[in-house]
Amino acid sequence: DTAVSQTPKYLVTQMGNDKSIKCEQNLGHDTMYWYKQDSKKFLKIMFSYNNKELIINETVPNRFSPKSPDKAHLNLHINSLELGDSAVYFCASSQGPFGGISGANVLTFGAGSRLTVL
Amino acid sequence: AQSVAQPEDQVNVAEGNPLTVKCTYSVSGNPYLFWYVQYPNRGLQFLLKYITGDNLVKGSYGFEAEFNKSQTSFHLKKPSALVSDSALYFCAVSPRGFQKLVFGTGTRLLVSP
Numbered sequence: 001d002t003a004v005s006q007t008p009k010y011l012v013t014q015m016g017n018d019k020s021i022k023c024e025q026n027l028g029h030d031t032m033y034w035y036k037q038d039s040k041k042f043l044k045i046m047f048s049y050n051n052k053e054l055i056i057n058e059t060v061p062n063r064f065s066p067k068s069p070d071k072a073h074l075n076l077h078i079n080s081l082e083l084g085d086s087a088v089y090f091c092a093s094s095q096g097p098f099g100g101i102s103g104a105n106v107l108t109f110g111a112g113s114r115l116t117v118l
Numbered sequence: 119a120q121s122v123a124q125p126e127d128q129v130n131v132a133e134g135n136p137l138t139v140k141c142t143y144s145v146s147g148n149p150y151l152f153w154y155v156q157y158p159n160r161g162l163q164f165l166l167k168y169i170t171g172d173n174l175v176k177g178s179y180g181f182e183a184e185f186n187k188s189q190t191s192f193h194l195k196k197p198s199a200l201v202s203d204s205a206l207y208f209c210a211v212s213p214r215g216f217q218k219l220v221f222g223t224g225t226r227l228l229v230s231p
Contacts, residue, residue, distance in 0.1 A: 041223070042221075043162075104150035104152075105212075106164045106167065107219070
């Protein structure tokens, strides 16, 4: 049973299109994240939700809009795709947010969604 | 600004030899420190973390890491490398009290038979 699952695994699309990536976790975690990994393997936080509430929103173009219908799901919608959006997008979850009572939370990552914009 | 440095893009080691993957950080206070590993076409997997106490932390797959406060380092080590350890390794830092986890740029470990 996959702990953090994301769909689709691969996404190839044209510039200007709109696309979504879905993420679900069955770990009972309160906090979920979207990370972007570029072609040089740099990993950067995009968003984080805790119990459906947005708690981290890094400097990301507003073409990216996360949505968390419940604490087990965090979806990422991208409007007007650009070439520079090509990357691997990772969903992750943790028991609680960083900076919280426990603090040293461990992230569980999904397998990634590779987005290629042509 | 909080940052994590992994000074080596790649580390090459022969199977059976000890390995070290370096990590230094620039964070005020006593941060939480982590190592994650990424195998090809997979998400990152947690290896170990330092919270407090003993400076030597043991983790999964025989890996360990040594916290050195004076040198602000958290190097990953393994006494005897396996070919299957070949992967991309990320150091990460979370400043206490901040809702943030900062990843290093990653170090590719290549273990040759």
